[in-house]
Every structure is written in C-alpha cells, then in structure tokens.
Amino acid sequence: MNIHILSLFPEMFTGVFGSSILKKAQEKNEVALNVVNFRDFSGNKHHKVDDYPYGGGAGMVLKPEPLFNAIDSLTTNKEQKRRIILLCPQGERFTQQKAEELAKEEELIFICGHYEGYDERIREHLVTDELSIGDFVLTGGELAAMTIVDSVVRLLPNVLGNAESHExxxxxxxxxxxxxxxxxxxxxxxxxxxxxxxxxxxxxxxxxxxxxxxxxxxxxxxxxxxxxxxxxxxxxxxxxxxxx
The missing domain is CATH 1.10.1270.20 (tRNA(m1g37)methyltransferase, domain 2)
Known part of the structure; x- marks a missing residue:
C-alpha cells in the first residue's frame, strides 16, 4: 500500500511513522509512507496557502491551488481509483469497519487541514471521502491522520504476523x-x-x-x-x- 499525507507540518509525523508497528510495516515493504508539505505547491513567492473567506467571516480558508497541485505531483497510478481523504469534523465517523475497508485499497491520500476550513471546491472536485475521528475539533488534521493510518496499516497482511491479533x-x-x-x-x-x-x-x-x-x-x-x-x-x- 502507498499512503501519502499532505500536511503543513510534516515534522509531526517523524516519531509516529518511525516507531513500532508503522516502522516495521515499512521495513517489511507492506506500506510506503510519504509526507508532503503542500506549502511547496502554493504557486506564489510568499508560499501562502490560505486567504480570507469571500463574504467575510472569522478565520482563514485553505486555498484550492496548493492541494490540487500537490496531488497532481504525486507519482501515482492516475488510472487507478485513488481514495483522497479529507480529515474534517464534518466527515463520516471513522470506525473499525472503515479501517477494514480502507485496508483493501492500494493507495490512500490524506489531506490535513488547518485554519478555519477548506475552499469548498476541494470537497466537491478533489476528495473522495471525508472522515472524522470524533465529535470534537483539533488544531489540524495531523493527529487524525496518524490515528487512521495506524488503524489501517496494522490490518495489512504480515504486519502483525498473526491475523488473529486484529480479527x-x-x-x-x-x-x-x-x-x-x-x-x-x-x-x-x-x-x-x-x-x-x-x-x-x-x-x-x-x-x-x-x-x-x-x-x-x-x-x-x-x-x-x-x-x-x-x-x-x-x-x-x-x-x-x-x-x-
């Protein structure tokens, strides 16, 4: 399985992805974990990824260009249906059954948001799934992404060594x-x-x-x-x- 994480804070994943089961899964070549800083795809000299919302209101909104550009840059099989997952409090509640469903995919892309929200065009024309790990709000989607990735990867063949460990x-x-x-x-x-x-x-x-x-x-x-x-x-x- 290939898993890509789009984040403004890629350093947050170093300890989690380099330890325990996730580390072993990568060493066994059961999963490849790739963290991308989508600020690098902002397309402007100030690397700005957010802006004020049209119509006014509090907070800043993530612009569509950096996320669309970042996903376009991934060396993935474009012909294969990719699951592009937006981590969002409004999303479907993540469950063990959802983890089992995602574990059957070959490629997952997670988008970790920040600020007040996402430009709606990201939801409508880019993502395939919206997931939430609970009815509460986090500073960003990074912790949710770590949780879901851990839950999914441990279900992959040969990761735990004994299928009964998760069954x-x-x-x-x-x-x-x-x-x-x-x-x-x-x-x-x-x-x-x-x-x-x-x-x-x-x-x-x-x-x-x-x-x-x-x-x-x-x-x-x-x-x-x-x-x-x-x-x-x-x-x-x-x-x-x-x-x-």
Whole structure:
C-alpha cells in the first residue's frame, strides 16, 4: 500500500511513522509512507496557502491551488481509483469497519487541514471521502491522520504476523473484546478465571463470547443493534439483563 499525507507540518509525523508497528510495516515493504508539505505547491513567492473567506467571516480558508497541485505531483497510478481523504469534523465517523475497508485499497491520500476550513471546491472536485475521528475539533488534521493510518496499516497482511491479533480486536467482530489474562496465575490475591486454565478450548471460547457480550452490554449497548447475534447470544444477553 502507498499512503501519502499532505500536511503543513510534516515534522509531526517523524516519531509516529518511525516507531513500532508503522516502522516495521515499512521495513517489511507492506506500506510506503510519504509526507508532503503542500506549502511547496502554493504557486506564489510568499508560499501562502490560505486567504480570507469571500463574504467575510472569522478565520482563514485553505486555498484550492496548493492541494490540487500537490496531488497532481504525486507519482501515482492516475488510472487507478485513488481514495483522497479529507480529515474534517464534518466527515463520516471513522470506525473499525472503515479501517477494514480502507485496508483493501492500494493507495490512500490524506489531506490535513488547518485554519478555519477548506475552499469548498476541494470537497466537491478533489476528495473522495471525508472522515472524522470524533465529535470534537483539533488544531489540524495531523493527529487524525496518524490515528487512521495506524488503524489501517496494522490490518495489512504480515504486519502483525498473526491475523488473529486484529480479527478478534474490539469492534472487528462488532463487540468489545473479552478480558485478557497472563502469568502469574495469582497476583495480590486476584486469580485468573479457572476456565482459562482448563485447557477446554470449547469452554474457553464460550466464556470469551459471553464476556464480550457482557462488556458490550455494559459499556456500549448500542453496538448490539449492529451485530448479527445468534440465538445463544440472545439468551446470554437476556440472562445478563435479568441479572442486572
């Protein structure tokens, strides 16, 4: 996968893209990460990328030329449909399902905005997607881009080494992940549940499913409406509600 980031502050990405899973993914040639300073494509001697909004109002608006020019400069396969993603509070809420969708693409381009907003022609004639990581406002799109890139890249083949590492993550199944335990068996009087030490894999999977259902019911009950639940799941949920 090729991922391009258009930003006015490319130095923000150095630590994140050069560490942990993202670093390993690049070393394995599973992903190429390219950060572009779109100020270099302003087309004016002052490298100005923003201007006052027509009609008046507070703040500055990003001009269309730098972003159009920057994307035109990318050595990408122009015949291939590219996902050009605008990071914006007005965008679609980013989810694990969206991460899984984007992980199937070969090329992603993220636009990190600043100032009051974007010239509307950027939305209408350049981008294919608008994404938001939550109902709050950040100074710019850089932190959102880092979050989404990390979420997508870890889903690529061979990045984590074990596909189950992400297939059973919270939200991947539609439910929150079950509790996890490791050694020691007992710590400060708190023991690992006996079922996990039993060696009975069927019972362990049953316990984990019930724990996921319980955790989702308690913490994010609205998610249950979006999951394909079995008859057994429904019985477990009914029992949990009765206990509450």
């Amino acid at each position: 059973k993550d919270s939200f991947s199944t539609g439910l929150l992940e079950h509790p996890q335990y490791t050694r020691p068996v007992e710590y400060r009087g708190h023991k690992v549940p006996d079922v996990l030490l039993s060696g009975n894999h069927a019972e362990i999977e049953k316990w984990r499913r019930e724990q996921s259902l319980q955790r989702t019911l308690n913490r994010r009950p609205e998610l249950l409406d979006q999951v394909d639940l079995s008859d057994l799941d429904m019985k477990v949920i009914k029992s949990l509600k009765e206990q509450q």
